[in-house]
Amino acid sequence: MPQFFLPKDSKVNPHGRVHKAAGAHHSRTFRIYRFDPESPESPRIDTFELDAKAAGPMVLDALIQIKATIDSTLTFRRSCREGICGSCAMNLNGMNRLACTTATEDLRGDIRIYPLPHMPVVKDLVPDLTQFYAQYALVGPWLRTSTPAPPDRERLQSKEEQERIDRPAACILCACCSTACPSYWWNAERFLGPAALLAAYRWIVDSRDEASGERLDQLEDPFRLYRCHTIMNCTDVCPKDLNPAKAIVEIKKLLVTRRL
Ligand code: SF4
Ligand code: SF4
Ligand code: FES
Secondary structure, X not given: XXXXXXXXXXXXXXXXXXXXXXXOOOEEEEEEEEOOOOOOOOOEEEEEEEEHHHHOOEHHHHHHHHHHHOOOOOOOOOOOOOOOOOOOEEXXXXXXEEOOOOEHHHOOOOEEEEOOOOOOXXXXXXXXXXXXHHHHHHOOOOOOOOOOOOOOOOOOOOHHHHHHHHOXXXXXXXXXXXHHOHHHHHHOOXXXXXXXXXXXXHHHOOOOOOOHHHHHHHHOOOOOOOOOOOOOHHHHHOOOOXXXXXXXXXXXXXXXXXXX
């Protein structure tokens, strides 16, 4: 009978360090994943009690407060604080969300904070998104044309043509969708995932782009596109209310209709 051993890092110690709040009136408990791949320690869950009202309304405010006043080694990404840059995506009480647009009062009980799931961890709440960005680059997320642009004006679009790309172009590349997708968890090296496929769709339906055929050729592959089984997790978690699952279905329809 073969025996399998999980790597040491796969076991999370639920009893990490505990930081009690002294005399806080609106104390909330944050249970936060900690891991430093350069340390011999296994991952652990640290507990922080905090006067969440004093910190500010959002989970990101609490993280900033913890880093500023309790443990400066806590590591997480953030930039815009407005749901625009996508960098503060993390798993909050079991769901991928943006820490800067999620209010602590909307989360019940202890607030459990983990990095985006199924990604290598750089440190604490920071996932390694190298592959995610490589997949985005692979779909060629820029205008491709073979005819020269008019000499005296831009390449114009009608209002309807612009509306077709308006929503898909609002993606902030936060990776909430791809890292919530079971197909992506199991086939991340070959399935492009909902974020990259939404980007592909955005350029395929852009009336100014002249490489739609090549873009579709690139996606006609059992893994890159067809590993999506329309489970819809991606659409459920998107913090910008986008619909990558629908975009994937539309790409599949375009592949079928061009064969007719
Ligand atoms: S709809 Fe497709 S891409 Fe979205 S979560 Fe499901 S399998 Fe993944
Ligand atoms: S589709 Fe939504 S969840 Fe996915 S990367 Fe874009 S903004 Fe984030
Ligand atoms: S900090 Fe930019 S989206 Fe949250």
